[in-house]
Each structure stands twice: as structure tokens, then as C-alpha cells.
Amino acid sequence: PEEAAEPESIGPLFLRPERHPVLRINNLKPFNAETxxxxxTESYITPSVFFYKRNHLPVPNxxxxxxxxxxxxxxxxxxxxxxxxxxxxxxxxxNKFPKHTVTATIQCAGNRRSDMHKAKQVKGLNWGxxxxxxxxxxxxxxxDVLLAAGYTxxxxxxxxxxxxxxxxxxxxxxxxxxxxxLKKAISEDGDCLLxxxxxxxxxxxxxxxxxxxxxxxTVGARNVKWLGKIIVSAEESSSHWQQxxxxxxxxxxxxxxxxYKSAPAIQELxxxxxxxxxxxxxxxxxxxEEVTIKGYAWSGGGREVVRVDVSIxxxxxxxxxxxxxSDKGADGETTPPPGRAWxxxxxxxxxxxxxxxxxxxxxxxxxxxxxxxxxxxxxPIWNLRGVLSNAWHKVNVRIQEEE
Amino acid sequence: PEEAAEPESIGPLFLRPERHPVLRINNLKPFNAETxxxxxTESYITPSVFFYKRNHLPVPNxxxxxxxxxxxxxxxxxxxxxxxxxxxxxxxxxNKFPKHTVTATIQCAGNRRSDMHKAKQVKGLNWGxxxxxxxxxxxxxxxDVLLAAGYTxxxxxxxxxxxxxxxxxxxxxxxxxxxxxLKKAISEDGDCLLxxxxxxxxxxxxxxxxxxxxxxxTVGARNVKWLGKIIVSAEESSSHWQQxxxxxxxxxxxxxxxxYKSAPAIQELxxxxxxxxxxxxxxxxxxxEEVTIKGYAWSGGGREVVRVDVSIxxxxxxxxxxxxxSDKGADGETTPPPGRAWxxxxxxxxxxxxxxxxxxxxxxxxxxxxxxxxxxxxxPIWNLRGVLSNAWHKVNVRIQEEE
Ligand SMILES: [Mo]
Ligand SMILES: [Mo]
Numbered sequence: 001p002e003e004a005a006e007p008e009s010i011g012p013l014f015l016r017p018e019r020h021p022v023l024r025i026n027n028l029k030p031f032n033a034e035t036x037x038x039x040x041t042e043s044y045i046t047p048s049v050f051f052y053k054r055n056h057l058p059v060p061n062x063x064x065x066x067x068x069x070x071x072x073x074x075x076x077x078x079x080x081x082x083x084x085x086x087x088x089x090x091x092x093x094x095n096k097f098p099k100h101t102v103t104a105t106i107q108c109a110g111n112r113r114s115d116m117h118k119a120k121q122v123k124g125l126n127w128g129x130x131x132x133x134x135x136x137x138x139x140x141x142x143x144d145v146l147l148a149a150g151y152t153x154x155x156x157x158x159x160x161x162x163x164x165x166x167x168x169x170x171x172x173x174x175x176x177x178x179x180x181x182l183k184k185a186i187s188e189d190g191d192c193l194l195x196x197x198x199x200x201x202x203x204x205x206x207x208x209x210x211x212x213x214x215x216x217x218t219v220g221a222r223n224v225k226w227l228g229k230i231i232v233s234a235e236e237s238s239s240h241w242q243q244x245x246x247x248x249x250x251x252x253x254x255x256x257x258x259x260y261k262s263a264p265a266i267q268e269l270x271x272x273x274x275x276x277x278x279x280x281x282x283x284x285x286x287x288x289e290e291v292t293i294k295g296y297a298w299s300g301g302g303r304e305v306v307r308v309d310v311s312i313x314x315x316x317x318x319x320x321x322x323x324x325x326s327d328k329g330a331d332g333e334t335t336p337p338p339g340r341a342w343x344x345x346x347x348x349x350x351x352x353x354x355x356x357x358x359x360x361x362x363x364x365x366x367x368x369x370x371x372x373x374x375x376x377x378x379x380p381i382w383n384l385r386g387v388l389s390n391a392w393h394k395v396n397v398r399i400q401e402e403e
Numbered sequence: 404p405e406e407a408a409e410p411e412s413i414g415p416l417f418l419r420p421e422r423h424p425v426l427r428i429n430n431l432k433p434f435n436a437e438t439x440x441x442x443x444t445e446s447y448i449t450p451s452v453f454f455y456k457r458n459h460l461p462v463p464n465x466x467x468x469x470x471x472x473x474x475x476x477x478x479x480x481x482x483x484x485x486x487x488x489x490x491x492x493x494x495x496x497x498n499k500f501p502k503h504t505v506t507a508t509i510q511c512a513g514n515r516r517s518d519m520h521k522a523k524q525v526k527g528l529n530w531g532x533x534x535x536x537x538x539x540x541x542x543x544x545x546x547d548v549l550l551a552a553g554y555t556x557x558x559x560x561x562x563x564x565x566x567x568x569x570x571x572x573x574x575x576x577x578x579x580x581x582x583x584x585l586k587k588a589i590s591e592d593g594d595c596l597l598x599x600x601x602x603x604x605x606x607x608x609x610x611x612x613x614x615x616x617x618x619x620x621t622v623g624a625r626n627v628k629w630l631g632k633i634i635v636s637a638e639e640s641s642s643h644w645q646q647x648x649x650x651x652x653x654x655x656x657x658x659x660x661x662x663y664k665s666a667p668a669i670q671e672l673x674x675x676x677x678x679x680x681x682x683x684x685x686x687x688x689x690x691x692e693e694v695t696i697k698g699y700a701w702s703g704g705g706r707e708v709v710r711v712d713v714s715i716x717x718x719x720x721x722x723x724x725x726x727x728x729s730d731k732g733a734d735g736e737t738t739p740p741p742g743r744a745w746x747x748x749x750x751x752x753x754x755x756x757x758x759x760x761x762x763x764x765x766x767x768x769x770x771x772x773x774x775x776x777x778x779x780x781x782x783p784i785w786n787l788r789g790v791l792s793n794a795w796h797k798v799n800v801r802i803q804e805e806e
Contacts, residue, residue: 181741189586248774250712252721264709268773301704301773306667309653315783318655338584365783370671370704371651371791376779380718380768388774 014058017205020049026125030055031206034130037276041294041346044327045103046133048198053206054108054131056176056241057168060226064090064210069194070229071149076158086149090210093194097140097148102191104216104342105298106223107132109246109266112274112389119378122386123255129274129393132296134344137214139195142185142230151186151232162186163231164213164224177239178222178246180215180267182232189302189340191216194227216342217302219266221246236265251382258384269300271374272390273308273347273366280395284353286402291360292350293321295393299368304341307367310349314361315376315392321347321364341369353399360397417461420608423452429528433458434609437533440679444697444749447730448506449536451601456609457511457534459579459644460571463629467493467613472597473632474552479561489552493613496597500543500551505594507619507745508701509626510535512649512669515677515792522781525789532677532796535699537747540617542598545588545633554589554635565589566634567616567627580642581625581649583618583670585635592705592743594619597630619745620705622669624649639668654785661787672703674777675793676711676750676769683798687756689805694763695753696724698796702771707744710770713752717764718779718795724750724767744772756802763800 016031023033034052073084088096108131110124117126146162162185166176184190193214196203203209208225215222221241236242247263277294278284284291293312297305309318323345336342347364354360365374375381378391419434426436437455476487491499511534513527520529549565565588569579587593596617599606606612611628618625624644639645650666680697681687687694696715700708712721726748739745750767757763768777778784781794 183592183741248710248770250710250721250723252712252723264772266774270773270775307653309655309783318653318783320653320655338586367651369667370673370775371669372673372773372775373778373784373793375776376783380712380721380779381776390776 013061015061015205017059019053019206023050023053024128024130026127030057031059032125034128035133037128037130037279040130040133041276041296044134044324044346045199046135048135048201048204048207051133051135051207052108052131054220055168055206057170059205060167060169062167062210062226067210069093069211069227071145072229072231073150073155074231074233075155076234079158081155084150088145090196093140093145093211094196097144099138100141100193101136101138102193102214102216102342103134103136104214105132105134105344106214106220107269107272107298108220109269109387111272112393113386115391115393116378116382116386116389120382122382122384124386129276132298135198136200137193137195138197138200139193139211139214142192142194142213143188143190145194145230146186146232155232156182158234159232161233161236163233163237164222164227165229165231166224167226167228175228176224176241177237178224178242179233179237180218180222184215184218184267191340191342217268217300219246219269219300222267245385246387247385248388249383249385251380254384266387270388270390271299271303271366271368271372273297273364273374274393275362275364275395278362278395278397282395283398283400285400286353288353290350290352291397292348293362294346294348295364296344296346297366298344299366299372302339302341303368303370303372304336305345305366306369308347309365311363312351312354312360315363319349319351321349323347338369358399358401360399361394362397363392363394365392416464418464418608420462422456422609426453426456427531427533429530433460434462435528437531438536440531440533440682443533443536444679444699447537447727447749448602449538451538451604451607451610454536454538454610455511455534457623458571458609460573462608463570463572465570465613465629470613472496472614472630474548475632475634476553476558477634477636478558479637482561484558487553491548493599496543496548496614497599500547502541503544503596504539504541505596505617505619505745506537506539507617508535508537508747509617509623510672510675510701511623512672512790514675515796516789518794518796519781519785519789519792523785525785525787527789532679535701535747538601539603540596540598541600541603542596542614542617545595545597545616546591546593548597548633549589549635558635559585561637562635564636564639566636566640567625567630568632568634569627570629570631578631579627579644580640581627581645582636582640583621583625587618587621587670594743594745620671620703622649622672622703625670648788649790650788651791652786652788654783656787658787669790673791673793674702674706674769674771674775676700676767676777677796678765678767678798681765681798681800685798686801686803688803689756691756693753693755694800695751696765697749697751698767699747699749700769701747702769702775705742705744706771706773706775707739708748708769709772711748711750712768714766715754715757715763718766722752722754724752726750741772761802761804763802764797765800766795766797768795
């Protein structure tokens with residue numbers, strides 16, 4: 001299908017991959033687009049062609065035959081340890097390390113920014129509710145590659161962060177960069193991958209071909225695509241995106257008062273959920289007698305979604321939705337190990353149409369295994385960059401009376 | 404001081420320790436009492452005499468000279484592994500294992516239940532905002548003791564939970580019991596202790612003398628006091644408190660429909676904060692010109708509190724409070740390792756009295772390192788047992804005009 005098409009090359013350095021026409025485009029250059037909401041909950045695994053695409057810079061044109069991933073152990077100059085550098089080809093990554101597969105949801109920090117923007121203006125791409133997707137990722141374990149590069153337990157004395165540099169760059173030659181805590185990268189339970197496959201096929205160009213680091217439970221921005229370099233360091237990435245972006249601030253912080261150093265870089269994301277069906281403004285016919293409500297729910301840090309409450313009266317009364325963690329039905333479902341619930345849950349609820357009203361305000365809110373809940377309203381979590389928009393999601397639906 | 408007093412023995416089996424008269428008693432038998440709020444934020448470490456006391460059963464009278472802690476590796480009958488039992492005296496625990504000290508906040512699942520009860524009736528002790536405290540705990544690492552009892556990596560194939568049994572029991576001989584996930588108990592980073600000291604002194608009778616398991620970041624109910632037995636198992640504790648209590652339910656669940664199996668046992672607690680000063684209903688004098696607001700903030704699972712927002716206009720506008728993570732002032736403060744922020748932060752904010760009003764509704768809300776926020780209101784998180792009450796905390800204060 002669409003994926004088989006040859007990506008269009010736009011000069012030797014960049015690619016313009018073919019993109020599915022159904023995607024909702026937020027920006028063309030660089031390409032940023034999301035899934036139509038109703039497609040998002042059609043399958044537990046988001047097909048790669050529909051998976052949201054969030055590119056900070058043009059898609060680099062990388063030759064897999066000559067591609068090298070650099071891994072550097074950047075010991076402090078005053079340490080006795082020498083530096084260490086390992087260079088791996090794509091074949092090395094595929095053949096020298098066991099292949100692992102992890103199903104993980106990735107969400108953009110800006111998912112649902114449009115809800116926040118509606119409440120009060122923010123700066124950023126105007127994402128709807130679908131800058132999130134769930135895929136199966138396969139590749140070498142980041143942990144295995146770090147150990148092969150010479151990382152030892154002794155290094156945990158100074159090593160605090162693992163930095164990632166992309167091969168995508170701006171006109172000045174600045175590459176995309178980010179970092180994650182060392183503990184997440186090196187832990188057996190962290191399940192971080194250097195992925196070369198997405199949903200059982202070669203990683204698409206828009207998703208980081210040939211290698212993307214997948215950091216389950218962690219904001220999309222740290223799942224660096226077109227990965228060129230890994231650095232084990234005492235320091236966080238010094239990149240713009242780590243230091244001066246992708247941070248959460250108080251609603252009282254504005255562009256004149258913002259102090260980037262005062263907030264931690266976003267890593268694990270908070271509990272989130274949204275309604276995909278019906279759409280806001282939809283009309284249902286009274287003769288249908290009932291309405292089926294669908295959506296997704298997910299939490300960062302490997303915390304499992306344990307419940308989704310749905311209201312059709314604006315949050316006055318609630319019903320419990322049915323959760324799905326596969327397409328197989330309840331029998332095929334297994335509970336992930338504690339702290340390693342990387343994948344979302346889809347949910348569904350069918351309710352009779354209320355008799356005493358022509359309007360329904362449908363609301364959803366999710367609960368994770370640490371019993372964190374979503375905030376009720378947006379303004380108290382508003383922040384100038386419009387990230388972390390996880391207040392209750394609401395859609396308004398009208399009931400069309402029979403003639 | 405108070406602690407030096409001999410506990411009063413009430414028969415050979417039970418003790419009635421002397422208790423500080425300032426404690427606010429919620430129940431006498433068993434004894435349940437909390438700290439006066441204004442005392443809670445007077446010191447970063449809560450003195451043991453003021454620390455909330457939550458006893459499910461009478462305080463057992465344990466002779467430290469004959470005390471034994473049993474540790475059992477309960478391999479499934481179909482496994483090749485034999486069973487393993489280790490018995491340790493108090494001297495063994497003190498002398499055969501390195502002593503570790505961890506500063507950890509412990510919070511009752513029912514903290515702030517009274518706020519929830521006010522919104523709609525719940526069943527349980529009517530805790531105010533002070534069923535929480537922060538202490539320094541010293542003892543053997545649970546991990547070290549499990550390894551000494553013969554636990555090996557191989558056992559992780561079947562072992563899922565670590566159960567704790569208290570020596571406190573009801574008239575029918577049923578002992579208090581609870582369990583935690585194995586991963587939390589065995590992980591180097593879990594920092595679970597078999598504590599024999601609280602704040603540098605012998606563990607007081609009300610806090611579990613001679614041994615209490617301290618499970619940092621986890622609800623009080625799993626921090627079992629008067630510990631008699633540890634069982635490594637494939638199963639959760641079968642106790643009432645693990646299976647049919649200390650679980651969170653939907654606001655739509657009532658006593659007729661509750662299905663205990665449908666919700667996970669509470670382990671990590673969600674983000675929490677409360678205002679200790681001024682008290683609800685307090686009156687401040689206009690001539691004072693400003694008001695200092697104080698409180699605490701804490702999150703479970705080792706997630707660090709990164710910000711506290713405070714409003715004096717009911718949540719319309721917010722200011723950022725100053726955080727303290729010691730009594731030493733900013734210079735003496737160090738950041739805990741990621742995922743191991745076990746201790747609360749105290750916070751403070753001084754604001755001018757607003758000129759245009761005689762009433763202030765003061766509100767606080769905290770943010771943790773996963774950017775989880777507190778829910779705005781109580782009714783949508785209401786649950787029949789009144790646990791997990793972590794909506795924004797509010798106090799109303801009146802400004803007394805000058806004559
Ligand atoms: Mo993002
Ligand atoms: Mo509790």
C-alpha cells in the first residue's frame with residue numbers, strides 16, 4: 001500500500017516521503033500531521049501511515065549502506081576512565097544484538113494543544129487529540145548497545161543522562177537533540193529500543209529511518225528519530241528542545257517572566273485520555289436509541305490505565321468504560337508487568353440516549369495505576385507553550401428528534 | 404521528653420503508649436490520631452510524637468529480646484525450588500546487615516477524607532489534612548534481608564509480591580497484612596527498609612516497635628508495623644486490607660455494586676498538597692498588610708514535587724510558592740536521584756492582602772516530576788471508601804478591616 005511507495009527525494013540531503021492523504025496537516029515544512037480521531041480507535045495498533053508525524057526539521061536522506069551510529073561514553077575529564085567510542089552499522093545493530101519488540105504508545109507533549117489554545121492563546125503547532133499513536137517497535141535494546149560500548153556499573157558514579165543526536169539538521173547545521181535519565185536508558189525494565197522496525201516493517205522515513213530510539217512511557221520529543229549519536233554523559237542534552245522547550249510552567253508564567261531553568265525537562269507524561277467518537281458537534285438520531293462512545297487512555301512512566309470514567313451530562317454522573325488492551329478481545333489480553341505498561345488502552349461505552357435533553361456533553365477522564373487522575377479544567381494547567389494539555393476531554397453532541 | 408515515658412501496658416498482650424496531648428484523636432481503640440496542621444509545617448522532619456498514628460488493631464506488646472522476624476520464600480509447589488525460611492532476631496537485623504537511613508514521607512490512603520466526606524458521605528476515619536508525616540527511618544534494607552533468605556534472580560520467574568504480616572491481631576487472631584510488588588521490594592532503587600529507628604531513636608510502639616517495613620513512595624497501609632513475617636510469593640496478600648479495602652473506585656460505584664476485584668490495590672499514591680497555615684476560617688488583620696501561606700506537597704512513586712501553585716482568589720490566578728526540602732535553607736538542599744524523591748516538600752508564599760475584598764479563598768495545587776497535577780474538585784474523584792482525596796485544597800480566610 002502507501003508504504004511501499006518510493007519516498008520522493010528533494011535534493012541529495014532531504015526526503016519528502018509519500019504521506020497518506022487522510023492525515024490532518026498542521027505544518028508542511030517541516031511536516032507535522034495527525035491521525036483523524038475516528039481512525040485512531042479503529043485498531044489497537046496504529047498503522048504507520050496513520051501514525052502522527054512530528055518533524056522538527058526536514059527528513060534527512062540517509063543511505064542505510066553507509067549509515068553509522070556513534071556511541072560515546074563521555075567520562076568527565078577529571079575521571080580516571082578513558083573515553084569510549086563505538087561505531088555501529090545498521091547491519092551491526094541488526095545482527096550483533098538480540099532483536100526485541102515492544103508495543104509502546106508515543107505522545108507528543110503538544111497533543112491536545114488546541115484545547116488549551118481555545119481557552120487562552122499559546123504558542124505551538126495546533127494539535128488536536130491525535131498527536132498520539134500506539135505501535136509495535138523492534139530493534140536492539142539500548143541497554144545492550146550501551147554495555148557493548150563499554151558502559152559499566154562503575155560509570156553510574158558520574159553518568160546521569162543519555163543524550164541523543166538526530167541526523168536531521170537546520171540550515172545552520174544544528175541537529176535535533178534530547179536526553180533521558182541514565183537510569184531509564186540502562187535499566188532492564190526501561191525497555192528502551194534502538195528501533196529499526198515499526199509494526200513489523202522497515203521504519204518509515206517520517207518515523208526515523210534507519211534508527212529511532214524508542215523510550216517507552218516518555219514524551220515523544222525524547223524518542224529521537226534519524227538517530228546519529230548517543231552520548232553517555234554527566235549532563236543533560238544542551239539542545240534547545242531539552243533546555244528551552246518541552247517544559248511545563250505555571251499558568252502565571254508568561255513570555256516576559258519565563259525562566260527555563262526553573263522547570264525540569266518533560267520526561268514521563270501524565271495521565272491522558274480523549275474521546276475519538278463521536279466527534280465534537282456530531283448529531284445522533286433519536287431513533288438510534290443509544291450512542292457508542294470511543295476513545296483512548298494512556299499514562300507515562302509505565303503506569304497502567306486502570307479505569308476510564310465517562311459522563312454524558314458534563315461530568316455530573318459517570319459510567320465506567322470497557323477497556324481494551326489488544327484487538328483480540330478480553331481473552332487475548334494479558335496484564336503488563338507492574339511499571340511496564342507502555343501501551344495505551346482503547347475504551348468504549350454504549351449508553352442509552354438520555355430522554356430529557358437534546359444536548360449531551362460527553363466527558364472522559366482516566367485513572368492510572370498510581371491513581372493519578374486528570375485535572376477537571378484547562379485554565380489552571382494552562383502554560384505558555386501549550387504542552388501537557390490533559391484536562392478532561394469534552395465533546396458536545398446534539399440529539400436530533402424524530403419528525 | 405514524651406518519648407522517654409514508659410509505655411503503659413494493658414494486659415500482657417497489648418500496650419497503650421503515652422501519646423502527646425496535642426494530637427487530634429479520630430479513634431481511641433484502636434488509636435488513630437493526627438498532627439495539628441500548623442505543627443506539621445514547623446519542621447521538615449515530623450517529630451515522632453507528632454507523627455500521625457494509624458493503628459488498625461491494638462498495639463502489640465513485643466519483647467525485643469525474644470522477637471523473631473520470619474522470612475519465607477514461598478515457591479509454588481510445582482517449582483523445583485525448595486521452600487526457604489529464615490528467622491532473624493532484632494540483634495541479627497541490627498548487626499548482620501548494613502544500616503541504611505532513608506527520609507521518607509508516609510501518607511494514609513484516607514488523608515483528607517474529611518474533605519471528601521463533606522462533599523458526600525463516605526465510610527472511614529474522618530482524617531483532616533495531617534494523616535501524613537515525614538521522618539528519617541533507619542534499618543536493614545529489605546533487599547539485603549531477602550537475599551540473605553535465599554532469594555535469587557531465578558525466583559523472579561514466579562515471585563510477584565512480597566507479603567507482610569503484622570504481630571497486631573484482632574480477637575479472632577487475624578493479623579494485619581499487606582503486600583507490595585516484588586520489584587519494589589528487591590530493587591536497589593526501591594529503598595525499602597526494615598526500620599528499627601525513627602528519627603534517630605528506637606522505633607516508638609505506635610510506629611511499629613521493634614520493626615516496621617518502610618516502603619517509600621507507597622501508601623501507609625503497606626508500611627506494615629510490628630512486622631512478624633515476610634513472605635515472597637506468587638500472590639498478593641489475601642488480607643482484608645489488600646483485597647477488600649485500600650482500593651479506589653469510580654464515583655458511580657456504591658456499596659451495592661462494588662466489585663473489589665475490579666480495582667488494583669493502592670500502592671503508589673498520586674500527587675497531593677495541602678495548606679496548613681492559615682487555618683480554614685482564620686481571620687487576618689488588615690493592618691498586617693500581608694499573609695504567609697504554608698503547606699506541604701508530596702507525590703508517590705518517588706516522583707519529586709517540582710512546583711506548587713497557590714491562589715488567593717479561589718483558583719482564578721496563581722502564584723508560585725517557594726519549596727523547601729530541608730530545614731537548612733536553599734544552600735543545604737540537594738536534589739534526590741530521579742525516581743527516588745521519597746520525602747515531601749514544604750512550601751511557603753507571602754502575598755500582600757488583596758485590597759478589593761474581605762474574603763480570600765486560598766487554594767493550592769502541586770505538580771510532580773511526571774507533570775501530574777491534582778484534580779480541581781472532589782465529587783468527580785469521590786469514592787465510597789473516601790480514599791485518595793487529593794483535589795485542590797482550599798481554606799477560606801476573612802480580612803478584618805481596621806476600625
Ligand atoms: Mo513533541
Ligand atoms: Mo492508611
